[in-house]
Amino acid sequence: MIPANLIRRAEEYIDSGAFFAELSTMVGYPTESSRPEGYVAVKAYLDEVLVPALTQLGCSVAEYANPDSSGGPFLVGTRMESPELPTLLCYGHADVVDGHAGQWSDGRDPWVLTADGDRWYGRGSADNKGQHLVNLAALRLLLDEQGALGFNLTFLFETGEEIGSPGLAAFAAAHRDLLRADVLIASDGPRLDAAAPTLFLGARGGVRLRLDVDLRPDSYHSGNWGGVLRNPATTLAGAIASLVDGHGRIQVPALLPPELPDSVRAALAGVTVAGSPGDPAPDEGWGESGLTAAERLYGWNTLEVLALGSADIDHPVNAIPGRARAVLQLRYVAGTDVDRVPEAVAGHLAAHGYPMVDVTVLRSFPASRTPLDDPWVRWARTTLEQVTGEPVAVLPNIGGSLPHHVFTDILGLPTLWLPHSYPGCLQHAPDEHLLGTIARQGIVLAAALFHALGHPSADHPLPARAQVHPPLPVPRSA
Missing domain, CATH: 3.30.70.360 (Alpha-Beta Plaits)
Incomplete structure (x- = not known):
């Protein structure tokens, strides 16, 4: 079980306003990958936000050029504690869609994080800066609490997810050894609804x-x-x-x-489906x-x-x-x-x-998913339900899209997506927002998964170590 002190520290990080302040800085970078000028902000975001965040986790950090000239660079942080320990691969994307400046309610600026009750408005607050901040912060809290993670860490950031992840598949295929891991745990996309902790295993x-x-x-x-x-x-x-x-x-x-x-x-x-207030009702x-x-x-x-x-x-x-x-x-x-x-x-x-x-x-x-009967799915579901005390929704995939096939089809990994957003967050539209309540629960859930990965026990062991996967070709698009 996750230590009570770690849960307390995770919740205090949200309640104190520290998470909001950190996310506010991240939102302030207009990292629009659809605009050529957005890559100036992307480069600054990598250098000024993500490199220090990964370095604080004890990672060695390297930036890699994109093999596709239409995409931006990749950033990879690696922390090796022991070859005998499992390796976790995390993923996030630094880019956002067009900010739609001038179209937000109440004169809001997309590049200024603004709180209105539980809603924290800003471009990238839900997709994907707020989500990868939850995971970075959970890892940081775990490291501060016990001095080690108990596993090896590789964190991959791309900068063109919102324009179709150009070059990501080729990069992964060329850097299989760098990205070799036992499991992917990442955050993007929505929960089933605002109130339901969710795992999903793939994407359409x-x-x-x-x-x-x-x-x-x-x-x-x-x-x-x-x-x-x-x-x-x-x-x-x-x-x-x-x-x-x-x-x-x-x-x-x-x-x-x-x-x-x-x-x-x-x-x-x-x-x-559509279980949150304000969601449209499915049509009969x-x-x-x-x-x-x-x-x-x-x-x-x-x-x-x-x-x-x-x-x-x-x-x-x-x-x-x-x-x-x-x-x-x-x-x-x-x-x-x-x-x-x-x-x-x-x-x-x-x-x-x-x-x-x-x-x-x-x-x-492409579409892909990790099988529902994969032992990592059972392990994650059990871990999360021990923390929440309630059932966790496990979806075979989300209805939308992610570069999920890169992790399953090229890297051969079981994949666990723990989303920290919800369907009504208005990602890709004016008034995108993150719910503070989801961030607060999400950081506890993320910390629980990371803690369980580093502290297997007789009654809750890790699945068998991943086998070395043979090189796979880059999947051909439809």
């Missing part, structure tokens, strides 16, 4: 598709040519409806997972029939229309447009074969009378 993948119906360069009078010329907007609407119907059900078998595994169904039994009759909301979100695939347009919707004229376009996204779970998604979509459209619809893959990222 995504394939973004553009459908383009480009029939002619000009628009023609709808009275003189209606019923004679094919309307690209009408064509596109029909084409989309053949892929996903008006109730959100995928109509193309090739875009579906092979099954909903019994282990996933059992893990999601009783899981409630939407999505795959016969599945619960949790199964649709965490265990199944969805095809969503992200954008749809033809002509000028705000100023329409009486003319048949010449072109219509839409962007769709397939969110898919591990086990789905996505190698031939564009061919499957184009073939389906042609078979349904829409060969004039051009299909292009704009972007993709």
